Amino acid sequence: MSLFFLITAAIAIGGTLAAMTRRNPIHCILSLALGLVGVAGVYLALGAQFVGFTQILVYVGAVAILATFALMMTQGHIVSALIEPRRAFSRSSVSGFVTAAGVFSVLGWAAQSYRPLTPSTQQAPAAGAKEVGVALMHTYVLPLEVIGVLLTAALIGAVVIALPSEEERS
Amino acid sequence: MTPLNLFLLLSALLFSIGLAGALTRRNAILVLIGIELMLNAANINLIAFWRFGPNPEALTGVMFAIFSISVAAAEAAVGLAIILAVYRHNKTTNLNQIDTLKG
């Protein structure tokens, strides 16, 4: 139980909590970026360097920025509109929180009571860029190609969807 | 409490936070972010099980996580694009006012 883990876990929890509770969406996104960095730290703590850095690259570097842009492109010009009204105890948010708490209770219960059948005795294996690269180019070459296609399709799809339609342009 | 349990617990917490956000926020972008969080929590599980699992040499969990992240990225891109389109149509991203899925 390393200190590193504790710190990163705390950052992740704190960041995400803030991301989900702040009323200003800009703040939310920034907090999210922080929380995701924490998650990346957790990956590192688990010995999955490549995944950790990918996490930072993809989420912090891309998704968070993307979200920001989206936010600004939608309601960026009316700052007040961005601020959600304070209504912490409205019926739907209470039920949302209760659901989430329920889910957490069962998941947490499950997580803490899990006992692996064969306790791991090995050292953490290396999962650096080299190992991952070799695996990607050998065992997982087909999924890689597929995911490449998927990403391309997503890219094109996103562009197409986001494009203004004919009448809007004219 | 083995380390694995701790990671799982963390994952469960992050998942629940993401879920709570996705359930309570009104802004579509934030809901999307909540969902991304839930995906991240799942990824933590994948990595943790890889790390403490019986056969870590196979890199299965890592690979799964990588692909998951890729898919999540794609999803985020498309999702945000959809939000843009919806906004352009409805002039709002408030989910309370968007109910075209009504059955």
Next chain:
Amino acid sequence: MNAFPWLSLLTALPVVGAGVVLVAGARSDRAARFLSVGFAVGALCIALLLWHGFDVNVGGMQLVEQHAWVPALHIQYHLGIDGLGLSMLLLSAIVTLISLGASWKIEDRVPLYFALILLVEACLFGAFTALNFIHWFTFWELCLIPAFFLIKIWGGPRRTPAATQFLVYTMAGSVAMLLSFLAMYLAANTFEFEELATIAQSGRLLPSLAASSSWMHLTPEHLGLVIFAGVFLGFAVKVPVIPFHTWLPDTYAEAPTGTTILLTGAMSKMGLYGFLRILVPIFAPQMQSVLTPLLWMAVATVVLGSLSAMAQTDLKRIFAYSSINHLGYCLLGIFAAVRYAGSDAQLLTQRAAALSGTMLQMFNHGITAATIFWFVAILETRSGGARELSDFGGLRRNAPVLAGMMGIALFSSLGLPGLNGFISEFLIFKGAFPLATWATALCTIGLLITAVFILNVIQRVFSGPLQERHSNFLDLSGKEQMLLAPAIALMFLLGLDPQILLSHLNATVLQLTNTIKF
């Protein structure tokens, strides 16, 4: 073995016709009518061609086409005709034309109607040529479907229950028959009519039946009877034999008259055809062992059929019962023919007379009944749908030609010498009298009652003072006379020179008389 597939061609032609009529008739009803008549005439031409090319000296099957269909179950595509099949083909072709003629005035969904009629014709051709049970049964059942829709869509006010009754009743009979044939298949491992007949005549059918389906510890004889009863039921409903006839009056009365023509002219012959093609060669011993009830049924069919006809007031119902009555004579002929075993010359002669008469009667009744219903259709359209006897009276004044021509058809049905009905009835009675004396004597009551109700129809419709509302009743137009004349001429032709038909039937009759062995 497989020469040019005339029979397949004949069966396929109306199917193609139905398709063409549906497609091409979508634009114009007129086109649908003429196209369907064109295809029916084509079928008739092929039938006449077959008639011409038929070798009258061969008793067995001709123009055989045989291909494996489902080899694992010994199901074959097996076609062929003998004299009986040939005469039925010709009859179906003629009756279809009459039916089309009588349906000319149908206005609702014309292409569909005419296409369905052609489909019925195709099924009839199929059923009258098939020599494998499954193949035959397919057409036998398939026939019901277009008929059902014809009744259901174009029928009278009570068409829905009538159509349902028709379908369910005949289906029930068919199911019994199917079960029986499955049992025989288990025993004999074949669905071929000819093979089954050979096996049955050599006496091997019952033992193998008992071996293959020992049901409820029945003796082979009883088991044979049960199997026979199943097949009998299927045909008895179709003919129909009293008391399995209750579907018929409602159906005939409610069906559009063109369809009634098909039902009585051709489809009722399927049942009798089954009697001759299947029951007599395969089940003669079983028939003989229950002959007394069977003869009673024949007598009941003849006598009660005619008496019930007398009690009716609706023209279509009268002739529906009259059909029952006339087909009853065929039953009498068939049952009498299987009464005695043996093959001495005297017996063979009587049997041949009864069976010749039966086959001739099938053909004659088809022509006559179809023509009569055609006239009923004419009366119906001219009087605005009236069919009750009391709706008419004195029509002869306005429509002497109609009265004359319909009179000829009616007298043909009555069995007047010189017209077609007489010879067949005479042959049946001639053959049946020495074989089943009392039943035949009782059946003469039917001849009398038939005269009573037919004369009653003539009197009520054509004689007496002309009713006010028919003062504008039109006589047959020249065109109608031209159309009806061939049917009337056929009645005279067959009445004066039955040898035309009998020459083609004779070899078949001879063969059939020799197959009745025990």
Next chain:
Amino acid sequence: MSWIVHNLWLVAALPFAAGGVISVMKQRQRTLAAGLAVGSMALSFVLALMAFVQVLTSHGEATRQFSNFAWFQFGAEWVRLGWLLDPLTAVMLVMVTFVGLLIFIYSIGYMAEDENFKRFFCFLALFAGAMLGVLIANNLLLLFMCWEIVGLTSYLLIGFWYEKPSAAAAAKKAFIVTRIGDLGLFLGMAWLYAQTGTLLFYDAGRGCLEANALTTLAMHTTVFGLTLSSAIGILIFCGSAGKSGQVPLHVWLPDAMEGPTPVSALIHAATMVAAGVFLLARVYPLLSAGVTHGMTTTVALQVVTWVGAITALFGALVAVAQWDIKRILAYSTMSQLGYMMIGLGTGGVSVGMFHLITHAFFKALLFLGAGSVIHGCHGEQDIRFMGGLRKAMPVTFAAYSCGMLALCGVPLFSGFWSKDEILHSAFVWNLSRGPFYIGAIGALLTAFYMTRQMIYVYAGTTRLAAESTHGEHGHSGAHESPKVMTVPLLILAVPAVVLGFFGTPVWPWFQSFLEGDTANVSFGALGGAFPLMIVSSLIVFVGLGLGWLLYGRKLIVDVGALDRIESAQPGLFHLLSGAFYINELYAATVVRFTLVAASVSAWLDRWIFGGVVRAISTIFVLFAKVDSFADTHVVNRGFDAGCGSVSYGGSFLSKLQAGKVQRYLKFVGVALFVAVALLFWGGKA
């Protein structure tokens, strides 16, 4: 074989062809139609004469010639038809064609005003063809076919005035009643065919009327101890009883007078009704098979004799009390046909046939005379409205008187000789004198009712004008008929008077001709028959005198006056005028029975056969009902509740489907919660 035997079929075919051609002609081609019919009949007459000469000039075996041909086959056998020329055929041919020709000519005048003139001649020609077919047939089947067509044309002609409901009903009745008899004939034919294997009468030793077949038939006995030949003979007699109006199948004949009078003359007096007698004469070898030297008779012949006797008496009795001029003649015809049957049964073919021939001429004459009277009285048929016609219609009166005297059997007239011969053979019949006494009474009655009719119609003054409202045409008084009608009457009067001389006991030419012998004049024969002749003459004169006594002494003046018998014996008179209420009896029994049977059958159909089907379907419906009950109250309770909750749940769920994405997500969350909880604790347990 001579030309005429080969082409005998032409005799029948010519009128048939004429009828066929006329049937497709236009309604207004009246002259052509009549010309065709008369022409064909004339040709047939010539052919018949040729045939007659042929028979007359041949001897022995050659008097019977036939020509057979194959018609159709069944199994290994062929049905063969043929025609036959023998003395019986020849004499009948001549009679039918001659009488027919005269009646055809007469009809031209009688039907002149009818709008369906053409159709009348079409039917007449068809009838003549069929009747001649009956005569020439050498096959019972062919005979039966023509016989039926005769019945059909009779039906058509009786119902010729189809707009009169009574005519249509009478036509139907005639057809049906004769058909009842025909069914017996039909069965007899089937039986004969089955027994002998042929229906050809003569076929060079193989025919069914030839020795081989007859010996077999006479040897075997069947039900009631009848020989086969008798049983078949009786069945065949059923047919002839129907056609010849014998009791109990006579009811159609009086009603048949609804037809035009020439029809009555041709069909219901001269030819068709005689066909029954002819048929018996034709199959006489069968009827008498087994008779040895005339010592015994057969059952069939006894039946024929007794039925004939009853009919003879019945017809004569009923004729006494009729008012309709044609009905009197109709019952008279019945009665005379009964005589023929007696003659046939007791004395053989020649006796019956002789009366048939003489009767044909004088009865045709009487009917045509009656037709002339009706024509002259503008359609009036009731003799009470006639009277005094002797002066108005002298020609008719003269001819009619000849016929009347012949019918009564006044000595030297043709009827005398033939009737006397019947009475003679009945007298010497060895089984019973019954038929003779009946015949004698009948003869008395015949003379009586004919006198009554003559006096009513011709004597006194006319009562036609007295009832001017009745005369439909509005003419006053009667008038003589045109030449086209009276000439045939006069022609017919000749044979009515003289024909009898061809068959007197002194010179029995006719009888020998029929039997193929040559006749010799022998006055010795007269000695045996003479006493009986005296007796029968006396009987006739008593009858005539009785008639004159009752009706002639004091002439009838008043139209409404009661008949003399009616005033004396009203009950008897009504019984007779109602024809012993046989019609009513039949209506109450046979007809009612048939109608009841029909409704029973319809009832059976509806309630028993249909009922079984309905019961079966009801059982299924019942099962369905039970099932549905269980459904409603057991399953459905739950099911309804289930349905309710489903529908509630549906509405609930549809509320959930509010289009709010987050709400959906919330469900997923809850579902996750539940699933994990279940998985977890479920796995634990």
